[in-house]
Amino acid sequence: MxxxxxxxxxxxxxxxxxxxxxxxxxxxxxxxxxxxxxxxxxxxxxxxxxxxxxxxxxxxxxxxxSKQAIGQAICSRCLSAITDAVSESISQGTTPTDRFRRMFETTVATSVHMFFNDRKLYDIAAYSVAEKWPSAQAYEDHIRKTLMQIIREGREAGEFERKTPLDDTVHAIFLVMEPYVNPLLLQHNLDQVDEAPRQITNLVLRSLAP
Incomplete structure (x- = not known):
């Protein structure tokens, strides 16, 4: 799971x-x-x-x-909408490689959809990241844990290299993904969301090859 x-x-x-x-x-x-x-x-x-x-x-x-506590409850719901969509997409993946691709691309697509359709609520998510709210930290932790599970499965299946320490691999990949999965940063990269996620995914997968 x-x-x-x-x-x-x-x-x-x-x-x-x-x-x-x-x-x-x-x-x-x-x-x-x-x-x-x-x-x-x-x-x-x-x-x-x-x-x-x-x-x-x-x-x-x-x-x-406090008002922040109310904001956190709403922020958690907004960010959960993203992680729920990602979990649903990953569950349909057939291989770790496929699941990684689905994870990144669905995260970006769902975030962009929220940005354009519910901008002020998206702004709460961005604000929560800037202010380091627990809800934002939980979102980042969720992404990291999901990423770690996919990388571990890929190693066990022989799809990904095993020489680099797992924690280092996950951290490096997250840094590459962050401009597109972090609500605060994504809003400054919207002009690249059509191509960047696919290009980044391909680059990361090539680096993971055994």
Missing amino acids: YADSMNDKTPNTQHARGPADHSVRDRIVEAAREHFSHYGYEKTTVSDLAKAIGFSKAYIYKFFD
Whole structure:
């Protein structure tokens, strides 16, 4: 199995006590998502969210201890949409080589789709990377772990070289991929997404040849 969904990796600042609490948390997150989509993360305040839902600020703070905590919940959902799409694509791969290609190309394609269709929510993901939120760290960890699994499988299958230490190989490949899988950096490389992922994939696979 490849890395699990990120939803279980981002810590909640408050623990829900039952179904009613889950419902309230969901309402807060959905209201925040709508506001962030229209006005952006920076311009939205907890007071705005409270007014939209009909709650007091104090009541919202019973479930989230800050606006950042709400932003992290939304960010985790956005980034999980990417990792879920990648996991689905990888599951259809027939070889480690195929799975690596699917991993990189699907990550870029899904990220670009989010960028153009939900720009302000994508901006939250980019902001989370810049501010080193736990949700962003969980996303990076997910990519690294998935990459490590694919490289390990490729070595076991005889498709990839085994001389380079596994950790060094994974780290080097991630550095090459980072401009296109990191939301903060991808927005500066959009003019190259049609060709760069394929070219980078081919280069990496040639370097992995036994």
